[in-house]
Amino acid sequence: MSISPQQLRDLAARAEALATEVRALCDSAPAAAAERDPLQAARHAAGWLDRGGEDLQRAAGDLARIRSLLERRCGIPWGVCPEHGNTLSYSVNVTTCRVCGRTWERDRRGQPCQERVTWKVTDRAGTVTTMCDGHVLGARATTQGATFTRLDAELSQP
Template structure:
């Protein structure tokens, strides 16, 4: 038995409960769990343990985090945890496919001709390799999202932080594909093993850029270089060379 944060009692989930839920879900006359092979019983035991982890809170969760109107805070650790579940799902699907291939995928084999049933049983599992691959891809995408969140959090608050990427030396010359990016300028060897457009610009600010209407902001070398080619009637001034009265803030 376990208790939640408010002191109420939550019943522990057992392998037999997982088995019963599966039986109800698929409507099949499964072999009683007590007579199941050790490997299958171990599988139910592992699933029950994972469900108990999810059902038992490890820390107090503010009510605002559970409010559907505000949603839950998404962290890299949260996404990594979901990725682990995707890995476990992929492994469970792979194991099920192995069962199909060996012809041990269900009690129906005991009620029909053994050879015919074995062939049909193996054929019924043809979707599983693709399903396992999709689960593994889900895990990879979740890890990539977690890495992006970590990079966003690592960008200094006083950096340029403009939302589109530049080369620190050549400006608007960045290309990206497949989660990697690089500078297109001839002779530039700058490469990044992530998409620079996924994070705020991390470069230090060195320039104040002011447009014709008087709106201004601080930019790094690369963004200031690009602003010079696009800005009509504005100014790009190095920090420290500004007119008296400017404090150099953002």
């Protein structure tokens, strides 16, 4: 089962509403000495619900950010072999990797890359480009002084 950011936001709203309801009940209760301990416990529980709602809101934001990164496509104006990079040849509506022999029934080389983004490349000037595994092979060979960061490593950082 997949959880969406909206589902987490909905849970957070429910936790916040429940915390509000608990506080309202506590505030409307008579202040008899015998009831103070249970009311204090209820107010404490409302605080936990507030923190839980905040945590759920943060989780929803993190999930949305991760999903948006994982769904992005490379988009560099030419295609590559996802495993070997710029090793494609094209003839009669078939693109072939010259290294592994894999084929595609279209001009993969002449179309924007549709592979999933897996790298962030920052050049010496600070320009950031996101790209797939295949394109990063070529970038490593031709770009001096760049920093290469796997997006899965970036996602695991707080």
